[in-house]
Amino acid sequence: MTPLAAIVRHRPVTAPALRLVCFPHAGGGAGFFRGWARHLAPDVELLAVQYPGRETRFTEPLVPDMAALADSLAGPLAALDPVPTVFLGHSMGAAVAHETLLRLEAAGRGEVRRLCVSGRPADRPVRPRPLTDDEIVEAVAALGGTSAEVWEDPDLREMLLPIVRNDYHLIDAYRCDPAAPPVRAGILALNGDADPGVTPDGARAWEERTGGPFACRTFPGDHFYLVPHAATVARLAAAPF
Structure with missing residues (x-):
């Protein structure tokens, strides 16, 4: 792959005041965040990482290991011009963003x-x-993700299931190294109040992972609460530090 194949520029900006980099959920791709540019100020650059094996990187092998995935993303992101940056990761993407940030800060x-x-x-x-x-398939449906009709189509199931299986096994095998230092960046934890996988205590526990400011915000909705609340989430992410 080319060095920047892992990065999709949904809205490039010549001289950005801020860069928002988004990390998709399990089974997801960079296209999930394509429409977010309309929620951001004109001087905010919108990028999304593209995991191997999907969308524009469909022909590349899937990566089943968190360390290898974070390593593969840290290099292309470090190659960008230094601009004040926000990482936003949803679901699996939150863990990928955190691991990638650990690598960048260590460098x-x-x-x-x-x-x-x-x-x-x-x-x-x-x-x-x-x-x-x-x-x-049942777990994805319970979270309000891919619709049941997609899984009932044999061709779509054959195409999508290997990606989702890879990501679920990756995230189930992953545990943050207890010796990992707190990140220097501040952390904003976001969740839906009807998300079965995130309790208030689980969201607040992210405070232990940062040496900077911490805040927590809960929205009405399930695991994919950020779809109807994309405008608010994007503006919170890009708010002044």
């Missing part, structure tokens, strides 16, 4: 000022065993 990069973690608690209990394919 001495300090342009990421805020980490927005959406739809994911700071810690998750270990699953006793990997989910089966049918259980993965």
